[in-house]
Amino acid sequence: MESPLIRELDLLEQGIDALRGLLGPDWQVTQRPNKSSVFDAALEVKPEGDSTFTQLLVEATLAVPPRFIMERLVPKVQLLREVNHYTNLLVIAPWISSQARELLKQNGIAYLDLTGNVDIRVPRPAIIIHTVGAEKAPRSAPREASRTTLAGVKAGRLVRLLADVPPPHRATDLHRVSELSLPYVSRLLDTLEDQLLIRREGRTIANVDWAQLLRARANATNLLAPGSYQGFLAPNGIPALLQEIPRLATEYIDGLSVTGSHAAQRFAQVAVGGQLMFYVAPWLNIDDAADELGLLPVTEGADVLLLNESDSFVRRRSEFDGGVQYVAPSQAVLDCLAGPGRMPAEGEALLDFMEAYPEEWRASENDIWPRPPRH
Template sequence: MESSLITEASLVEQGVQVLTDLLGPEWQVALRPIQSKAFDASLEVRAKGDSTFTRLLVEAPRAVPPRFAVERLLPKVQLLREVNQPTNLLVIAPWISSQARELLRRNRIAYLDLTGNVDIRVARPAIIIHTVGAEKAPRSAPGERSRTTLAGVKAGRLVRVLADVRPPHRATDLHRATRLSLPYVSRLLETLEDQLLIRRDGRIITDVDWGELLRARAQEISLLSRGSYRGFLAPNGVAALLHQFPQLPTEYVDGLSVTGSSAAQRFVQVAVGGQLMLYVAPSLNIDETADALGLLPVAEGADVLLLNEPDAFVRRGAEFIDGVQYVAASQAALDCLSGPGRMPAEGEALMDFMEAHPEQWRVSKNDIGASPVQH
């Protein structure tokens, strides 16, 4: 059955079948009549031949954004616990995001989605089930296909501004700063509010969870996606390469920016070594840039990667140090978190620094309209 056609009843039916299969033939899962309209179904679960059972009251929403979990599910489960009956809340959905699953686990709310993400823990009778399914929403998941996501260049612009500039914000401020259409900005803000990555009072954004926002964005992108970069060798070493930057023609000085581990090292001590990653502006040809830098193309063992710059916004807030342009802290964190190998750990170390020293990278609302590249 197509997910777009899933009804509440069929969702419950499929969830019951998944739970029955997980528990095995020695257990019984039965639907019981329910009079309360506050829940979608009631399940009775018991081991065969045992009089002890647990009752699971079911919520079967088509989508479970974190905001839904906080505003709808938490009050219900708190009420159930006050009643103090052997009853638990079970959320059955087509798919549940990792952030929503974490919220549910933290509040001891059982969940089951049709991709295989399951966490059910009951004291009597003793039931512990934890399985992992899809980390990304299936294309057919209800509401997910049309949802504005954190993937893509446009979302990257909005994420950077929200992270770098302290609130409050209005959608119109963000529209002007990012040069994105106001309808797009409004749709993405709705998604971010559902994910609890921003909070609003009316039309005013009052709080941004910039750390989780950067992590959520990083999950949707890959720094070294296929065809986005080429590897080279610096014959005299990376340090010597950086030392020659001030003598390069202006178009190279302005059009090249250091990101990844080398950019993170401006703020935190990370592992020695690693490849030098340079964004190359669209105005520059990668082969000509490699020649200007004296780099040699290699198939393996590259110590320099030239990356196609996806958008000039990656240079927003960039800083020149000794004639070399380094991306801003938030961009370096994003690129490390979405990079290979040890880079995500380096990104987390940089995020710890950013959390402890916001004054060194976040700016006030007065700077929201700053140009994409700052010298």
């Protein structure tokens, strides 16, 4: 297996080649002897036939978590500016997340990733390059072998707890309520701290950036993954279907929970209507539920989607409104942001509401660590 050093050297070479391709044949990019062990390379960049040049000091790294930016890169660039205003820092990586890219821009650090996310701005000689590449990490991007991600059912449980319940938190409480193993909880908390989504004081989680946490979780999921749902048509329309639900048997009333657009529109309305989406609890059969609701199976033009409920936590802190069960706002946000079409915009509108009125949706003092729902 290749060492990380060898992979970073290969990354550096690919990044320099990409920079040359972006600048074109009228520019020279020359790698100079690197007199500092702090940076991976020193590049001289200048127009062909011109003596004016800028120096780019390069940090080639396989991953760019936000914590790495704030704790490692920002101090470097601050020191660099004190020494030489005409020298710039360029980060080269296989892929850089949107959150990390925003932090780099805020701190005046240029970046280039191999998927095409590039932002380089130099005043003299004038260079402005901004291109957009992949929003999600490609499978080919290197990953830390032990790094726990925000994908998967288990991560969803922890995200919901951290979003719904105001801090402080301890890993042992999260472990107990989520029923996840303590080692897994600890690993995921380490990842979230690297992403600056949580901040700890000692062993206690003192702050949670819950809005960014929900966005990051949604970015790692796909609401309508193949095989996760079935499409149907409501012959009498969506309003009539919602009025019919309270008349069903209790097992259906409890086992069907509205998510997506219609759940978001209870708090923030970007548009009217949209597909009606239900999570179907595991004690119900989707085809039986469709029959009870009087739905017709269709391959195109579905106005009702029945989703397999992969985990009972999607119903955590759900509410009944007019005899119909709706998922909690935090779950509705996750599903909208991970959905198609206009759903992400509806998710962002709901996030705006949640930030303005946290008392409307976060756990109360009497509901700090509720037990997970069971059936």
